[in-house]
Amino acid sequence: MPVKGGFKERFKERRGRLEIIADILSVAMEEAKKTEIVYKANLNFKRAGKYLPYLEEKGLIENGNMSGEYKTTEKGREFLRDYQKMREQLA
Numbered sequence: 001m002p003v004k005g006g007f008k009e010r011f012k013e014r015r016g017r018l019e020i021i022a023d024i025l026s027v028a029m030e031e032a033k034k035t036e037i038v039y040k041a042n043l044n045f046k047r048a049g050k051y052l053p054y055l056e057e058k059g060l061i062e063n064g065n066m067s068g069e070y071k072t073t074e075k076g077r078e079f080l081r082d083y084q085k086m087r088e089q090l091a
Contacts (some may be wrong), residue, residue: 021060021085024051025076027063031069 014067016025023041026043052070055061060076063069072080 018083020047020051021055022080024048024055025060025072025080028072029077030072031064031067032070033069037070 020041020043024043027037027040034045034052037043037052038045041048041063043051048065052061052063055058055076056063058075060079061070062073064071
């Protein structure tokens with residue numbers, strides 16, 4: 001069975017870095033473990049393992065080490081609000 005559409009057409013819907021960050025922060029709004037973030041943000045564990053420490057370093061997400069749950073910080077919520085405004089302006 002042939003694949004419909006050309007190479008560019010099949011992959012043009014790939015998410016960019018900011019979209020992935022927004023997805024992770026959205027999932028972690030109500031505290032989420034790494035596994036939940038991976039599945040709900042549609043990532044793999046390797047990619048999540050790169051993004052989560054980066055987001056922690058930037059202060060957008062925090063990890064409650066004892067529980068292993070990640071939670072979006074106020075700075076992260078501000079990022080999401082600004083990101084949504086930007087998307088609306090460009091739509």
